[in-house]
Amino acid sequence: MEEITGRFDSLTLEEMGKVELMNRVDSKFVTTVDKIRELLEACSRDYYVQEIGGRRNMPYHTVYYDTEDTDMYYQHQRGKKTRQKIRTRLYEGSMTIPFLEIKRKNNKGRTKKKRVSMEEGEILDQYTEFIEKNSYYTPEHLTPQIENHFYRITLVDKAMTERITIDTGLHFHNFTTGMSLDLDNTGIIEWKRDGISGKSGFGRLLRELHIHESGFSKYCMGMALTNPELRQNRIKARLRKILKRPHIS
Numbered sequence: 001m002e003e004i005t006g007r008f009d010s011l012t013l014e015e016m017g018k019v020e021l022m023n024r025v026d027s028k029f030v031t032t033v034d035k036i037r038e039l040l041e042a043c044s045r046d047y048y049v050q051e052i053g054g055r056r057n058m059p060y061h062t063v064y065y066d067t068e069d070t071d072m073y074y075q076h077q078r079g080k081k082t083r084q085k086i087r088t089r090l091y092e093g094s095m096t097i098p099f100l101e102i103k104r105k106n107n108k109g110r111t112k113k114k115r116v117s118m119e120e121g122e123i124l125d126q127y128t129e130f131i132e133k134n135s136y137y138t139p140e141h142l143t144p145q146i147e148n149h150f151y152r153i154t155l156v157d158k159a160m161t162e163r164i165t166i167d168t169g170l171h172f173h174n175f176t177t178g179m180s181l182d183l184d185n186t187g188i189i190e191w192k193r194d195g196i197s198g199k200s201g202f203g204r205l206l207r208e209l210h211i212h213e214s215g216f217s218k219y220c221m222g223m224a225l226t227n228p229e230l231r232q233n234r235i236k237a238r239l240r241k242i243l244k245r246p247h248i249s
Contacts, residue, residue: 001057001168004037005153007044010051019156019163026111029189029206030214033168036187040166042205043155047164050154057151059092060167064219065124065142070230073145076220077234081107084135085219086142088118100127102134146222148172157202162193164202170218174226181225188216214238 049056065086066072075083083105090098101115114134116127124131124139131139149171155164170183189211191202224232224239232239
């Protein structure tokens with residue numbers, strides 16, 4: 001990945017802020033790592049890649065929170081269009097301070113994200129006002145459910161109108177079951193833009209490579225694969241199709 005991304009012109013983290021897209025439409029695609037390489041090779045002239053500290057494939061660490069009865073997981077499982085996720089995320093390659101993030105998706109498919117920086121050692125109870133203002137939950141009802149690690153490449157088109165993230169090397173660990181899972185050959189593409197109208201060279205490349213849109217929630221997929229006690233009827237077919245050879249230990 002590093003060799004391929006080395007062919008791109010780069011942008012700094014500050015320059016990336018111009019296309020932050022905190023209120024956006026997301027489209028997700030699931031494919032293999034080999035297809036990811038083909039995609040990167042095809043778009044190297046037309047997109048910038050984010051570079052921080054000389055690195056272009058950045059490590060991330062996320063902890064997802066939910067209620068004891070995993071209400072947020074089941075909202076997604078039931079196909080509820082309006083739903084939320086609450087997580088802490090450490091952008092390991094660029095920042096040493098984690099963020100508390102709340103993602104809200106509305107019934108029109110738009111995603112809004114609110115976040116606040118956390119100091120080392122702080123707990124959710126210290127962010128009661130932020131959580132109650134931006135979610136349906138209170139800290140006392142939330143517990144850490146699952147963590148993941150992955151590597152992310154971030155691209156921006158040269159018109160600065162869309163942002164693409166490409167995640168590989170996914171690893172999950174479930175705090176309740178103690179089960180871990182590695183998805184070494186799975187790549188998750190997220191295409192983020194303010195709207196879905198207009199032509200895009202990226203969309204054309206996806207079609208040419210036969211990479212089709214497919215919902216993938218890292219939280220829900222990770223939970224379903226590392227906790228067999230959870231209901232997963234609605235996503236069973238997707239799990240079989242997308243996660244052909246996961247390594248579970």
